[in-house]
Each structure stands twice: as C-alpha cells, then as structure tokens.
Amino acid sequence: MTKDLLSLQRDETTLCEVYRRLAALEKDPARRQTLLRIMHDERRHCEVLKNNTGHDVAPDPKRVFWYVRMARMLGTAFVVRQIESCEKVTEKSYSLYPEREEFMHIASEEHRHGEVLMTLAGEIKLHYISSVVLGLNDALVEFTGALAGFTLALNDPRLVALTGGITGIAAALSMAASEYLATKSEKGPEKHPLRAAVCTGITYLMTVAILIIPYLLFSNALAALGVMLLAALTVIALFNYYYSVVRCESFRQHFVEMALLSFGIAGISFLIGYILKLFTGGMT
Incomplete structure (x- = not known):
C-alpha cells in the first residue's frame, strides 16, 4: 500500500509543479487563477499523502519538462487535455481506498479538476x-x-x-x-x-x-x-x-x-x- 501511495504522491507532486509552470505561462488572468487554484488543491493532496507515507517526494523532472515544453510550443490547451486524462487516472487511484474518508474527498476534487480542465481547454486556443x-x-x-x-x-x-x-x-x-x-x-x-x-x-x-x-x-x-x-x-x-x-x-x-x-x-x-x-x- 505504501508503495502505491508513494507513486500516487509522485504523480500529485508532478502535476502540482506542472500547474504552477502553466499558470506562469498563462496570460489570461482568469485562466491563470483557475490553474493556481488547482495547484493549491494538488499541494494539499500531497500533504495528505505525505502524512500517510512519511516521505517527501520530488516531482518527475522529465514529465514536467515535457508538459512545459509542449505548452510553450503548442499552447496550454494541448497540455491541459493530457493532464485531464491524468486527473481521471488519479481519481480512480484514490477510489481504491473507500474506507479512507480523506481519500474519497480528494477523489471528488480530482473529478472536479477534470471537469474544470475540460472547460478550460475549450477556452484556450492552440496557438501553434x-x-x-x-x-x-x-x-x-x-x-x-x-x-x-x-x-x-x-x-x-x-x-x-x-x-x-x-x-x-x-x-x-x-x-x-x-x-x-x-x-x-x-x-x-x-x-x-x-x-x-x-x-x-x-x-x-x-x-x-x-x-x-x-x-x-x-x-x-x-x-x-x-x-x-x-x-x-x-x-x-x-x-x-x-x-x-x-x-x-x-x-x-x-x-x-x-x-x-x-x-x-x-x-x-x-x-x-x-x-x-x-x-x-x-x-x-
């Protein structure tokens, strides 16, 4: 169980960093605030996981580099669509622990993130x-x-x-x-x-x-x-x-x-x- 939670914690930490980078690239104030709100939610999820695993986990630098590079080249929407799929996978991972109330709460937030990202991607033009x-x-x-x-x-x-x-x-x-x-x-x-x-x-x-x-x-x-x-x-x-x-x-x-x-x-x-x-x- 601890190994699975560590993998989940790494995913959450990676997405948290990606959201932070995407928010820094986003020029529209409203969309930037949306990305920052999701980033803070992900950071809170990382803290919950840290309390369960007892470890600090660094983000995956290769995934962060890939997402940021694609966002710079092709626009934020190209990355947001991919992250939306990641959020669905993360939601399913938390749903594997129905006995943990805090994980069920996080799963519902991940579901909401997916819906927000879908709306956000529809608003962002694929510049390049x-x-x-x-x-x-x-x-x-x-x-x-x-x-x-x-x-x-x-x-x-x-x-x-x-x-x-x-x-x-x-x-x-x-x-x-x-x-x-x-x-x-x-x-x-x-x-x-x-x-x-x-x-x-x-x-x-x-x-x-x-x-x-x-x-x-x-x-x-x-x-x-x-x-x-x-x-x-x-x-x-x-x-x-x-x-x-x-x-x-x-x-x-x-x-x-x-x-x-x-x-x-x-x-x-x-x-x-x-x-x-x-x-x-x-x-x-």
Missing part, C-alpha cells in the same frame, strides 16, 4: 498547432509522393535517401519561411512569426527524417518504399490521435483524410516515376 499541422501535412503529402517517384525512377535506396534528404531540407526551409511571412502578415498577438516558422520547419524535418530512414536500412528500393509508407501511416495515426484528443473531434475522419491524400499522391508520383523510367529507358 496550425503551424505543426502545416509542416506535417505538407511533409506527408509532398514527401511521400516525392520518395515514391524517386524510388522507381532511381531504384537505388541510398540515392533515393540522398536526393530525398536534399529535397526535404530545402522544402522545410521553404515552408518555414512561408509560415514566417504568413504569420507576420496576420499581425495577431497570439502567434510569434519566428516561433511559428520553427514549429513548421522542425515538424517538416522530423517527418522527412522518419520517412528517409527505411532507405538507409534496406538495400531493396521497393522494400524501403513499403516500410516508408508504413512509417507515414504510423505518423498519421499518432498525430491524429493526439489531435483528436485535444480538439475533441473525430479521429477516424482526420486519419482517413490524411491517409488518402498522402497515399494518393504517393501512388500518382510512383506512376509518374514508372512512366519516366519507361521513357528514359526507351531513349537509351
């Missing part, structure tokens, strides 16, 4: 999620198509990786520059042009790296193409899962749309590469 979506969508749609065309036209995995890497880096810089200019022209207070450009560029480059790796691991170009398409499908699934959680929208709809676009363009590019290969082969 559009920049991430732009980088990811463009990389998946454009780059899967380009790699599919390169695969059949060049038929050499290392050459495809080299050509794709050069193309991907140039495209990432171009997309970042376009996002910078577009955000700057909007002149809105919510998005900083340079940060938006970095989000778009880094997302594009990360996607490019994931899609190129199969061409460095396999000696057969078609095998590398198959693994690359599987990697693209995995990236689409993971992103759309988190996006649907944050936006409370249909996972299936976004997943199918992105998958059809990416694989449709890849199929067309593959066909173009095949035609060009036939044409150049006939010329020689």
Whole structure:
C-alpha cells in the first residue's frame, strides 16, 4: 500500500509543479487563477499523502519538462487535455481506498479538476498547432509522393535517401519561411512569426527524417518504399490521435483524410516515376 501511495504522491507532486509552470505561462488572468487554484488543491493532496507515507517526494523532472515544453510550443490547451486524462487516472487511484474518508474527498476534487480542465481547454486556443499541422501535412503529402517517384525512377535506396534528404531540407526551409511571412502578415498577438516558422520547419524535418530512414536500412528500393509508407501511416495515426484528443473531434475522419491524400499522391508520383523510367529507358 505504501508503495502505491508513494507513486500516487509522485504523480500529485508532478502535476502540482506542472500547474504552477502553466499558470506562469498563462496570460489570461482568469485562466491563470483557475490553474493556481488547482495547484493549491494538488499541494494539499500531497500533504495528505505525505502524512500517510512519511516521505517527501520530488516531482518527475522529465514529465514536467515535457508538459512545459509542449505548452510553450503548442499552447496550454494541448497540455491541459493530457493532464485531464491524468486527473481521471488519479481519481480512480484514490477510489481504491473507500474506507479512507480523506481519500474519497480528494477523489471528488480530482473529478472536479477534470471537469474544470475540460472547460478550460475549450477556452484556450492552440496557438501553434496550425503551424505543426502545416509542416506535417505538407511533409506527408509532398514527401511521400516525392520518395515514391524517386524510388522507381532511381531504384537505388541510398540515392533515393540522398536526393530525398536534399529535397526535404530545402522544402522545410521553404515552408518555414512561408509560415514566417504568413504569420507576420496576420499581425495577431497570439502567434510569434519566428516561433511559428520553427514549429513548421522542425515538424517538416522530423517527418522527412522518419520517412528517409527505411532507405538507409534496406538495400531493396521497393522494400524501403513499403516500410516508408508504413512509417507515414504510423505518423498519421499518432498525430491524429493526439489531435483528436485535444480538439475533441473525430479521429477516424482526420486519419482517413490524411491517409488518402498522402497515399494518393504517393501512388500518382510512383506512376509518374514508372512512366519516366519507361521513357528514359526507351531513349537509351
């Protein structure tokens, strides 16, 4: 029991620190006060657990860093949605001790926190999620198509990786520059042009790296193409899962749309590469 309570205490201490950091980042006074109230509740929960375990427990630095970094990059709502799930798990953990009145009281407060966070997330705009979506969508749609065309036209995995890497880096810089200019022209207070450009560029480059790796691991170009398409499908699934959680929208709809676009363009590019290969082969 003590071990379970220590784990629960660490979770509470971590969330307490996360709420404190999020409150410091939040510019809206009302939302900041909401986060601070929840932080004080979590701090009180930590004291109750400390009285039961007899130990001081430090927050998990990796989780705190992750939540704060995501809040800085994608906005507070992206993190609040994830913490809401943590609050539900914590509520269930306290409910395992129905004989402890103080734990039942904490469980009810955790339930209230989840409801407050759900409302809070709906009020907060995802400042940079559009920049991430732009980088990811463009990389998946454009780059899967380009790699599919390169695969059949060049038929050499290392050459495809080299050509794709050069193309991907140039495209990432171009997309970042376009996002910078577009955000700057909007002149809105919510998005900083340079940060938006970095989000778009880094997302594009990360996607490019994931899609190129199969061409460095396999000696057969078609095998590398198959693994690359599987990697693209995995990236689409993971992103759309988190996006649907944050936006409370249909996972299936976004997943199918992105998958059809990416694989449709890849199929067309593959066909173009095949035609060009036939044409150049006939010329020689």
